[in-house]
Amino acid sequence: MASHAVREVQRIFNSIYDAIVEQRLPPGTRLTELNLVEVFAANRNHVRSALRDLSHLKLVRIEMNRGAFVEEPTPQQAREVFAARRVIEKAMIENAIDNMSAKDRKAISAHIAQEHALGHDPAKPEFIRLSGDFHRLLSRIAGNQTLGEMLDSLIARTSLIIALYEVQSGIQCSHDEHDHLAEALLSGDKAAAVASMEHHLLAIEKRLRLGPQKTEEVDLFEVFAGVETVK
Amino acid sequence: MASHAVREVQRIFNSIYDAIVEQRLPPGTRLTELNLVEVFAANRNHVRSALRDLSHLKLVRIEMNRGAFVEEPTPQQAREVFAARRVIEKAMIENAIDNMSAKDRKAISAHIAQEHALGHDPAKPEFIRLSGDFHRLLSRIAGNQTLGEMLDSLIARTSLIIALYEVQSGIQCSHDEHDHLAEALLSGDKAAAVASMEHHLLAIEKRLRLGPQKTEEVDLFEVFAGVETVK
DNA sequence: TTCCGCTAAATTGCTAACAATAGAACAGCG
DNA sequence: CGCTGTTCTATTGTTAGCAATTTAGCGGAA
Numbered sequence: 001m002a003s004h005a006v007r008e009v010q011r012i013f014n015s016i017y018d019a020i021v022e023q024r025l026p027p028g029t030r031l032t033e034l035n036l037v038e039v040f041a042a043n044r045n046h047v048r049s050a051l052r053d054l055s056h057l058k059l060v061r062i063e064m065n066r067g068a069f070v071e072e073p074t075p076q077q078a079r080e081v082f083a084a085r086r087v088i089e090k091a092m093i094e095n096a097i098d099n100m101s102a103k104d105r106k107a108i109s110a111h112i113a114q115e116h117a118l119g120h121d122p123a124k125p126e127f128i129r130l131s132g133d134f135h136r137l138l139s140r141i142a143g144n145q146t147l148g149e150m151l152d153s154l155i156a157r158t159s160l161i162i163a164l165y166e167v168q169s170g171i172q173c174s175h176d177e178h179d180h181l182a183e184a185l186l187s188g189d190k191a192a193a194v195a196s197m198e199h200h201l202l203a204i205e206k207r208l209r210l211g212p213q214k215t216e217e218v219d220l221f222e223v224f225a226g227v228e229t230v231k
Numbered sequence: 232m233a234s235h236a237v238r239e240v241q242r243i244f245n246s247i248y249d250a251i252v253e254q255r256l257p258p259g260t261r262l263t264e265l266n267l268v269e270v271f272a273a274n275r276n277h278v279r280s281a282l283r284d285l286s287h288l289k290l291v292r293i294e295m296n297r298g299a300f301v302e303e304p305t306p307q308q309a310r311e312v313f314a315a316r317r318v319i320e321k322a323m324i325e326n327a328i329d330n331m332s333a334k335d336r337k338a339i340s341a342h343i344a345q346e347h348a349l350g351h352d353p354a355k356p357e358f359i360r361l362s363g364d365f366h367r368l369l370s371r372i373a374g375n376q377t378l379g380e381m382l383d384s385l386i387a388r389t390s391l392i393i394a395l396y397e398v399q400s401g402i403q404c405s406h407d408e409h410d411h412l413a414e415a416l417l418s419g420d421k422a423a424a425v426a427s428m429e430h431h432l433l434a435i436e437k438r439l440r441l442g443p444q445k446t447e448e449v450d451l452f453e454v455f456a457g458v459e460t461v462k
Numbered sequence: 463t464t465c466c467g468c469t470a471a472a473t474t475g476c477t478a479a480c481a482a483t484a485g486a487a488c489a490g491c492g
Numbered sequence: 493c494g495c496t497g498t499t500c501t502a503t504t505g506t507t508a509g510c511a512a513t514t515t516a517g518c519g520g521a522a
Contacts, residue, residue, distance in 0.1 A: 044474095049283070064236065066513090067514095236475070236476085263504095264504070276475085296504060
């Protein structure tokens with residue numbers, strides 16, 4: 001009975017993870033423990049463990065004596081996530097080309113077909129997940145699990161960032177970008193694949209409204225350092 | 232009283248973290264909860280939280296109903312960690328050069344001086360920590376905190392890997408490598424700095440005894456798939 | 463009216479006793 | 493003497509109740 005404990009935590013973790021990534025739980029949402037206990041018919045410890053795990057991934061923010069909230073990445077953090085993704089994924093795509101097997105090629109083609117089947121309609125839930133799956137697939141082919149786990153976290157956070165900063169009006173169409181990337185990959189052209197990946201990631205970032213480059217936080221303590229308060 | 236809870240967990244976390252990184256806790260060591268409760272005069276929940284946090288950094292492995300152990304990275308994982316570090320740190324060093332301020336230059340020089348002051352003697356505890364500090368300093372200068380946190384984890388795991396696979400006899404002397412790196416950095420020569428970083432990381436890896444390239448794990452289930460047991 | 467302080471409800475954090483598990487010591491059998 | 497199966501102990505996992513904290517609502521005073 002107790003041996004299923006880790007599975008239980010993982011079940012809760014996955015459910016919340018999915019809900020956040022698929023944007024059914026918007027950034028800032030409060031996650032009350034007793035609430036989750038009811039929803040998942042689990043005990044509080046398991047819920048707390050799951051929340052703690054999610055906070056490691058930066059999908060959830062835990063405040064002392066206040067509770068857990070869906071994270072709200074700042075524009076600065078958003079830019080960092082994209083910068084990190086560019087670094088990791090550009091390197092990874094080269095390894096992917098080197099390690100690509102016949103099976104992997106088929107998996108790539110199959111994925112692209114799946115994306116086409118869904119149509120260009122950015123009907124959020126599936127579209128978002130599928131888009132991330134493509135990047136995770138490439139990560140798996142590249143073969144570095146350590147780097148892959150780090151990228152997983154970045155991909156998940158990207159969903160949060162898009163939920164927060166997506167420009168509503170625009171027609172989000174990163175579809176042909178994946179096509180282009182897959183084409184370069186399958187043809188084995190490293191330079192083209194790397195360039196395509198960089199272009200793709202920059203394009204996603206450009207479609208967001210991340211505000212001015214420097215959102216310098218004003219530190220009141222610094223501002224008033226050495227200033228005598230009047231009376 | 233309760234508001235110090237996170238601090239308490241962090242205190243335990245840091246103590247164990249330091250002990251692992253400075254190789255006072257060898258890989259494979261069992262970390263018994265009640266033991267740690269005594270040592271840190273803390274309660275079991277805090278100890279458990281700290282262990283869970285450490286397991287997320289891959290410094291500790293938690294086995295169901297068995298307890299927590301200091302991680303023992305496999306040669307395969309070790310190679311992945313170094314590959315990941317090359318990817319991240321090569322990219323980071325370029326950003327570091329771009330963002331380097333006068334203050335940062337002084338910090339780099341000061342660090343190198345500190346390394347020299349310690350002498351070429353690899354008297355483990357301080358030497359290991361100082362060596363990691365240099366890489367963390369460059370990470371801070373580069374300015375991407377997201378990437379920096381990921382690198383922190385890799386640097387910590389590197390200590391574990393060295394503890395496991397260091398070739399005993401060898402005179403570990405990565406000293407002039409940092410010198411060379413700092414020189415390239417301060418002169419602003421990106422290409423040289425990147426090359427120097429790559430060389431440095433490859434050199435560390437080469438000094439280890441990681442065994443054959445492929446340590447394929449034999450999966451008994453796969454071996455005996457579809458085989459009928461006799462009688 | 464507006465601001466401040468007080469009280470009460472909801473929620474998180476903590477504790478300590480209890481249950482379940484794994485590993486070791488041990489006994490019985492071949 | 494070695495092997496198998498069983499009890500026993502140390503350790504981890506779980507649970508429920510209690511304590512502490514935050515927040516919101518209310519009421520009174522300026």
